[in-house]
Amino acid sequence: MTTEPATQAAPRAEGTPPSSSAAPVPGPAESRARARPAIVTVDDDPSVSRAVARDLRRQYGERYRIVRADSGPQALEALREMKLRGDRVAVLLADFRMPAMNGIEFLEQAMDLYPAARRVLLTAYADTTAAIDAINVVDLDHYLLKPWDPPQEKLYPVVDALLEAWVGTDHDTAAETRVVGHRWSARSYEVRDFLARNQVPYRWYLSEEPEGARLLAAAEASPDALPVVITPDGVTLTDPTDAELAGRVGLSTTPTEDFYDVVVIGGGPAGLGSAVYAASEGLRTVLVERMATGGQAGQSSRIENYLGFPDGVSGAQLTDRARRQAVKFGAEVLTTRDAVALEVNGPARTVRFDDGQEISAHAVVLATGVSYRQLAAPGVSEFTGRGVFYGSALTEAPSCSGQDVYIVGGANSAGQAAMHFARHARRVTLVVRGPSLEASMSHYLIQQIAAVDAITVRTCTEVVGVEGDGHLERITLRNSASGETETVDTHWLFVFIGAAPRTSWLDGVLHRDERGFVLAGPDLIVDGLRPSGWALDRDPYHLETSVPGVFVAGDARAESVKRVASAVGEGAMAIALVHRYLEKR
Incomplete structure (x- = not known):
């Protein structure tokens, strides 16, 4: 197996040397290589994996990096690191029959990281039905039957068309939008949430970390005036409004007609x-x-x-x-x-x-x-955006790794959030005011929650207080049946308590x-x-x-x-x- 530059665990681009821990900053050759978009291929058969990479490299190696992996999880790890670096991915090719994670499952998760990347499933003739089904599941662009020889007739025309379509999409503004802020700054969270929900990829830097400090110095921005957004064209925005931010990242804000x-x-x-x-x-x-x-x-x-x-x-x-x-x-x-x-x-x-x-x-x-209605417990407004969030706040999920998360609500939105945060958190607790989930949550979701050991459901319970020093550190729970209260430590409270019309x-x-x-x-x-x-x-x-x-x-x-x-x-x-x-x- 080959190794991706900058990591020992993930795949690497074909023809590039492994990284050195003594050289964390990419050199000129590596920077030029990363500037090229990537074509990622995943196959658990080493001979097939090498053959796909060889054929792709021959035709596209000068313009694209060819990244190969021998399993879905390994490829996803590589994609996550590429996403953090701001690398672009043009095409994903995945074999259907792979252990642990098949090609459809891989492509489905890869879409969350690179939704604009074109998706191809490599499949045998016996699996064409699964390939056709994948068109709906992962918005599949094409499926290729193995073997694809000669590539000039069966592989290159397909990839050419996909690359042409990808080049025509708006994918290139992502890599250079950077946000520098404080971990527990409510406005820093709001800026990140705004960008994420508008499908504007960005890089997030903590102001107290070296790279964040370097960006602030380069932008001549004060660490006391956060968040700072550095746009793709190099303009620095200090604590911008949503409208200012939208105008700078390419979102339309003004109608063309009256x-x-x-x-x-x-x-x-x-x-x-x-x-x-x-x-x-x-x-x-x-x-x-x-x-x-x-x-x-x-x-x-x-x-x-x-x-x-x-x-x-x-x-x-x-x-x-x-x-x-x-x-x-x-x-x-x-x-x-x-x-x-x-x-x-x-x-x-x-x-x-x-x-x-x-x-x-x-x-x-x-x-x-x-x-979502506002939680009425004392102290909640003080910590909104600093540990207390309304809605799932998916941008915060990776930060919850290994920690305890509390979710207030008993409807589908709360259940879906619990399932998502359970992938990251040590323990997820659903705080439900009613006696059960049956009255407000879909049956399929109740079954899924019951099957996840990391999720606990506390019924007849409500949040009656929150505390912390600058950010959320503790919440107080009360059991409505017994009247007993309990204070628990947590930095994360997500609220889904009914809806009020706008x-x-x-x-x-x-x-x-x-x-x-x-x-x-x-x-x-x-x-x-x-x-x-x-x-x-x-x-x-x-x-x-x-x-x-x-x-x-x-x-x-x-x-x-x-x-x-x-x-x-x-x-x-x-x-x-x-x-x-x-x-x-």
Whole structure:
């Protein structure tokens, strides 16, 4: 087996020498080699592995590094190190039949590290059914039958096409975005979370470590003014706002037009579903998101009950595909735009933002979703972002290695987070206020949790206090049945305690229920009477609100089913109703 530069455990690029522990800084030759994107091949048969690497090196060795591994876990370790270095990966080729981890399982996990890399499965003729199934599971780009001789006919044309497609994607901004901050700085966490949720890869440096200090010195930035973000073009941003950060890392924040056919507010599954269907049907579409596409679903480590993904899919993967799909059809996607008002101006519907700007459209789809309720225990607000986090905060998972993690909540989002953090933490404790998980969590997830020894479920329990010196160090738990309290040591508390709709900005404009969820369609008809102010001679359409031409989809709608599939379906259905509204105005 060969060895990757800079590590003794992972594979190395073909033709490069092993590293020396006395030379931690890459030399000029190694730096030039790493500047080339990589083609990674994985096969447990040494002769096949060498043959694949040989054929790839002959054709692509001058432009790409060829990295080979003889197992999935070994290749994943290499990919993790390459990701930390900011290396780029263009193509992943994996053999299907490998012990411990087959090719499909490897590609599925590799997607989390390099979602833009093109994926190829090497398979025998008898395994073509598995290869076809992998098209849905890992969004497979191609499968190759072994043997692939002659490569000029069977291998190179396939790889040429994949490399051409990869080069056309936006993959090159990742390596140079760097963030320097303090471990327990709430704003440092918020910046990292913003970049991660917007699929903007970055490198994270602690200010007190040598490399972080060197970056601060090079940027002439004060260690007291954190976080510091160094953009790909070398611009230094000190404690930037989300809008400043978005503008510098290539995210769209300004609409290209003043008027659209449809404005979609919210970029979760419902909003993305609306944007895809609206744009694909020729409507001038803009999707407006206050932070990042995906919503709560985008923060899920694994969604296993979504149609078409029998082995599950991460929320980031699912929403990134949906976003790219919407953009492909021509939808604009704007981030860091917070809607604060909705107005009716004749046939136009106008959305105003917190900075005073506005956009108008014939129709509006409200897909604002929900946010997690705040934990009311004393001290929580002081430690938010410094040990207390709302949502899964996946960027923090590696930092929890070998430590105790507490998760508050009993619904699917809390269960998915527990399964994810159990891969890293020593012990994960689910703190559930109710007597069991059955009332709020899917059966499949309850079974999975029961099978993981590292996860403990404490029912009839709530967090009543948090303490620490500068960051979370202890929490106090109370058993509601016995009244007994217990203080436990932990640096990590993740909160999933119900949802409140993001609809306060619609107060006085739309009819909402007592909890703030938007009423629509039949729910607006009371004793056979249409809602007050309704001027049309028809009843509101199924997802139409009390303002004609304004529709609601997903979790923000009253009595909605809080599932990803139903949100996507409502988003698509809303566009069908938008068409009906536009035709009959």
